[in-house]
Structure formats: structure tokens, C-alpha cells
């Protein structure tokens with residue numbers, strides 16, 4: 439394979455092709471060299487993987503480790519004021535997203551029963567109810583309102599709090615810490631303080647549940663005698679964060695994308711049966727959880743390149759989901775597309791545990807929103823919408839919307 443092009447210095451981050459599209463440079467690299475050598479801002483050499491087949495193969499191969507305690511994770515973008523990481527970070531108990539089998543398998547297995555398709559189906563009506571109640575509240579407000587604050591954030595948060603048994607009333611304290619923790623450009627000590635705040639809160643919560651368990655997922659885990667409080671806390675942290683940050687941004691950015699594609703929105707309004715396909719397409723098109731890291735535990739061939747043992751490998755799910763070798767006209771949002779097979783929930787052993795839950799929340803959320811607000815529109819020019827380019831999960835910070843009528 440040719441030795442060019444490669445990524446010279448850090449990951450291109452600019453959304454220069456539009457708010458929903460990958461940076462132009464990332465798309466160019468995918469076409470030219472889907473497994474590209476890259477030089478991280480700290481000078482370390484690694485790889486960027488952007489092709490659909492290559493990303494899928496990589497995520498299915500556990501020789502690409504998810505652990506952060508066996509090598510430093512080289513961050514692919516500049517973080518002002520934050521020194522480059524030169525040491526591996528210790529393995530936090532319970533955070534199975536950054537473990538490999540068999541440690542990963544042991545913890546994930548304890549949770550699969552709680553997130554089966556069947557269990558999620560049973561929750562469908564209840565989740566639709568939660569969305570409707572939130573829309574009732576929004577309909578009582580005088581527009582313009584921020585759709586993120588009034589709808590996209592509360593729905594997934596209410597759902598995950600209820601499933602886990604985390605009191606919704608405590609949200610103000612843990613939301614501020616979550617936001618700080620998820621922001622890229624935050625000084626390390628602030629990040630550590632936010633992490634400590636969150637884990638202290640959750641450790642007290644799971645300790646109470648161990649003493650007096652209730653009817654929720656964390657209580658079920660707390661009843662087990664093969665989990666430490668530290669592990670319980672880590673699992674709670676992972677589920678609470680993964681369980682709402684992502685879905686919130688899919689609802690917020692998804693609503694923005696639909697409003698910016700009025701012909702697609704009209705098709706969806708005219709035929710609500712399109713909703714399941716539309717949700718898969720929005721997941722593919724937006725890929726809000728984009729960048730993931732792996733660590734090569736041996737020399738591995740991928741896409742005609744040899745990834746050397748010890749390399750940090752950066753994956754772009756957004757680039758993979760826009761690969762023309764896999765999806766026709768990949769940069770077009772098409773609510774009629776059969777987009778299943780997208781990689782937005784990852785692939786392999788770490789494939790999203792909450793994918794089915796997220797799908798149900800999005801189907802109910804978008805269906806309710808479009809039905810109740812038939813004249814929904816942006817309340818500010820699209821180029822003034824603040825994008826979450828500074829966050830690990832992409833989306834919008836706020837989405838000011840307005841309407842002239844509501845429906846029951």
C-alpha cells in the first residue's frame with residue numbers, strides 16, 4: 439500500500455462539511471487509505487481507521503484491546519492546558535467497557551438479562567408514557583423553548599433513572615458532574631473532581647441498595663455476593679452515563695437534522711410506520727458516539743496495513759457509517775433507507791448493551807414530538823445552533839424551537 443496519505447498531526451475535528459457530516463479530511467482519508475497511520479499531538483505514532491469493513495473487523499477482534507491500563511491512550515486532538523498522557527491509567531473496577539474478556543464477560547453477563555429485547559418490549563408502553571408526559575409539559579410552555587432542556591434530556595434521563603433506581607430528584611448534582619466529565623477541553627483536575635463527585639454519590643447509593651434493595655437493576659446487582667461496592671459503583675457510573683448522554687444527543691441532533699431536511703420530515707409525518715427505519719437511518723447518519731480507541735496487543739493485519747503491537751488505534755464510527763462501499767449515497771439522509779448494519783452501536787463483544795432501549799426511546803420520542811407539534815420549527819438560524827464539537831458525544835448544546843399549534 440502507498441505510504442501516503444497519512445494523518446499528520448492529530449485528528450481533523452472541524453465540521454467543515456456541515457453540522458451533520460464528518461470533517462472533509464476524514465472523508466478524504468477514508469477514500470484514500472481507510473487504515474491510515476497517524477501522528478498524535480503528543481508525537482506518538484498510531485492509526486486511524488475510517489472504512490466500514492475495516493472498522494467492523496477491528497471491533498470484532500479482541501486482539502485490539504479496550505483496556506486503558508496496559509498502555510497510555512494517546513488522545514488524537516489537542517487539549518489546551520492538559521498535559522499528554524504518558525502512563526497507562528489504572529483500571530477502574532466495574533467499568534467493563536474498558537475491559538477485555540474474560541473480565542469484561544464476567545460483568546457484562548450479569549446485565550444481559552436486564553436488557554434483552556423481550557424486557558425492553560415490555561417497557562415500550564411505559565417509555566412512550568414518559569415521553570408523552572414530557573411533551574405535555576413542553577406544550578404548556580410559551581415558545582420559543584430549548585428542545586434539549588424540555589424534551590431530549592429529560593426523557594432518557596427519566597428512563598435510565600427509573601431502570602437503575604437512581605432518584606431523578608438528585609439529577610442536578612450528578613448532571614453538572616456528568617457534563618464536566620464528558621467535556622474534552624477541561625483541565626484534568628476538574629475532570630477528576632467531577633469523576634470523584636459522581637462516584638462518591640453512586641457509591642453511597644449502591645451501599646444503601648445493598649442494605650435495603652428495591653425493585654431496580656442496581657438493587658438486583660447489589661443483592662449479588664460476587665460484586666464489590668467498588669464494582670457496583672463502576673457499573674452504575676457506566677450505565678448512568680452511557681444510558682443517557684448518547685440518547686439525549688440523538689434526540690436533540692436528530693430533531694435538528696429532521697428540521698433541516700423538511701422533505702424527509704414531511705415523509706415521516708405522512709407515514710409514521712416509517713419510524714423504525716427512520717431511527718436506524720438517523721443513528722447511521724448522525725453517529726453521535728463517533729470516536730473510540732483500541733490498543734493493539736500484537737502485530738495485526740488490517741486493510742492491507744500492519745498495525746504494530748502497542749499502537750493506539752482510533753476508530754471513527756461516523757466515517758465508517760458514511761462509507762460509500764457499504765451505503766449508497768451515504769451522505770444523504772433517507773428515512774426510507776434500510777440502514778440496519780450501521781455501526782453506531784459498535785460491534786463485537788462491546789456492542790452497545792442499551793441499543794434496544796435507545797431504539798425504543800427514540801421511536802417513542804420522535805413519534806410523540808412530530809405528532810404533538812405539527813408546526814415545529816427552529817427559532818434561530820441553523821448556523822447559530824451551538825454544536826457539541828467540544829464534547830465526547832456529538833450533538834447540540836441547545837435547540838431553540840417554536841410552534842404555532844399543538845395536537846393532543
Ligand code: HEM
Nearest residue numbers: 534535680681684685688727782783784788790791792796
Ligand atoms: C457501549 C453507542 C445508548 C449502555 C456502546 C458502544 C457504542 C454505544 C458505540 C460501544 C463502545 C465500544 O466498543 O467501546 C450508543 C448510542 C446510544 C447508546 C449511539 C444511543 C443512541 C445506550 C443506552 C445504554 C447504553 C440507552 C443503557 C444502558 C452501554 C453500555 C456499553 C455501551 C453499558 C458498554 C458495553 C460493553 O462494553 O460491553 N454504546 N449507546 N448505551 N453502551 Fe451504548
